[in-house]
Structure formats: structure tokens, C-alpha cells
Amino acid sequence: NAGVMQNPxxxxxxxxxxxxxxxxxxxxxxxxxxxxxxxxxxxxxxVYLQKENIIDESGMPKERFSAExxxxxxxxxxxxxxxxxxxxxxxxASSPKEGYGxxxxxxxxxxxx
Amino acid sequence: xxxxxxxxxxxxxxxxxxxxxxxxxxxxFNTWLWYKQDPGEGPVLLIALYKAGELTSNxxxxxxxxxxxxxxxxxxxxxxxxDVGIYFCAVSKQGGSEKLVFGKGTKLTVNP
Numbered sequence: 001n002a003g004v005m006q007n008p009x010x011x012x013x014x015x016x017x018x019x020x021x022x023x024x025x026x027x028x029x030x031x032x033x034x035x036x037x038x039x040x041x042x043x044x045x046x047v048y049l050q051k052e053n054i055i056d057e058s059g060m061p062k063e064r065f066s067a068e069x070x071x072x073x074x075x076x077x078x079x080x081x082x083x084x085x086x087x088x089x090x091x092x093a094s095s096p097k098e099g100y101g102x103x104x105x106x107x108x109x110x111x112x113x
Numbered sequence: 114x115x116x117x118x119x120x121x122x123x124x125x126x127x128x129x130x131x132x133x134x135x136x137x138x139x140x141x142f143n144t145w146l147w148y149k150q151d152p153g154e155g156p157v158l159l160i161a162l163y164k165a166g167e168l169t170s171n172x173x174x175x176x177x178x179x180x181x182x183x184x185x186x187x188x189x190x191x192x193x194x195x196d197v198g199i200y201f202c203a204v205s206k207q208g209g210s211e212k213l214v215f216g217k218g219t220k221l222t223v224n225p
């Protein structure tokens with residue numbers, strides 16, 4: 001029973017490049033959440049998606065960031081034209097349905113140089 | 114935005130000691146959660162609290178949901194070296210299925 005799978009584990013991008021972070025939820029889970037964690041900080045909510053729908057994107061920066069969860073395949077968090085301030089750990093979590101707690105993946109650590 | 118005040122920020126204890134940490138909020142929340150994060154990993158849920166006043170145990174861990182729904186504490190009894198890590202409280206308005214607000218964490222170091 002695989003957990004929430006995130007890849008890559010580590011990603012290095014130069015300023016101005018694009019970063020694509022992938023998240024495969026646990027089997028049977030149709031709800032996906034993305035969080036960002038800066039060093040020495042707690043996790044901050046970014047976006048909540050169900051298959052093909054964005055439910056809550058109140059934590060997403062208005063520019064350069066987008067997320068999708070297509071009918072087939074993993075959820076993708078996309079950051080265009082990365083800047084140094086985007087360097088952080090990005091965590092994905094999934095849950096089977098509303099009203100249940102969720103399980104986090106091991107994260108993708110993005111470093112912008 | 115909503116903020117949780119988690120304390121202490123860090124703790125250094127000897128193996129075998131008991132540990133207590135807490136979390137407070139200026140707003141009411143219906144779900145309080147405690148997570149542990151090991152270095153390089155995602156948070157793992159330790160205890161979930163859904164009712165005001167609820168006291169729940171998980172092995173050596175005990176957590177309580179404050180009666181005012183604005184605070185919670187986590188106790189760890191007889192600490193062992195593998196308890197090392199960062200402990201986060203988190204809250205949600207509903208059952209924990211939508212967005213969570215996290216505290217800044219308590220970093221625990223256990224000296225053997």
C-alpha cells in the first residue's frame with residue numbers, strides 16, 4: 001500500500017526557470033492538498049484540489065503558481081519563472097473524501113540558485 | 114490571517130523525562146491535530162481531537178482539546194531518543210479534511 005508519492009525529492013532550478021512538482025495520491029484518494037514549508041516554519045496551505053477541480057486556492061500566490069489534478073495522472077504544482085524566495089519544501093497530502101484526515105508525502109525540496 | 118501560538122519553540126531533555134508542549138489560538142476551531150516531522154520527511158499525524166474537552170492517548174502520547182476550543186496540549190511520557198523531531202499543532206474549522214493552519218513547531222531534542 002504505497003503512501004503519497006512525491007517527485008522529485010530534490011529539485012534545483014536557476015532563477016527564471018520553471019519548476020514542476022508531482023504528487024501521486026494514495027490509492028483511492030481523490031482529494032489532494034499542497035503545502036509549502038519555509039525553513040524553521042510550519043506548513044502553509046496553498047491549494048486543495050479534487051479530480052479536475054480546484055476547490056480552494058486561497059493560499060496560492062496570484063502569479064506564477066498553478067496547480068492541477070487531472071482525471072488521469074498525478075497532481076502537478078507548477079511554478080513559473082522561479083525566484084530565490086520560492087526555495088522551500090513543498091508537501092502534498094491526500095485524503096479519500098471530505099471529513100477524513102489526510103496523509104502527507106515526503107515532500108519536494110526546491111532550491112533556486 | 115489565522116495564527117497559532119505554539120510553545121516552547123525548542124526543548125532539550127534527558128531520556129526518560131516527560132515533555133509537555135501547547136498551542137493556543139485567538140479563534141475557535143473544531144479540530145485540533147498534532148503532527149511529528151522527522152528531518153527530510155513529511156509530517157505524520159500523531160493524535161486528532163474533535164471534541165472540546167476531549168483527552169486522547171496514543172501510547173506514550175496524550176493530547177487534550179481545550180474546553181474553550183482555543184487551545185490544546187501534547188504530553189510525551191518517558192521520552193526516548195526516537196522522540197526527537199519537530200512537533201506541530203494544526204487546526205481546521207471542520208473535520209480536518211480541508212485546509213489546515215499549522216503552528217511553527219516545537220523542536221524536541223532528547224539526550225540519551
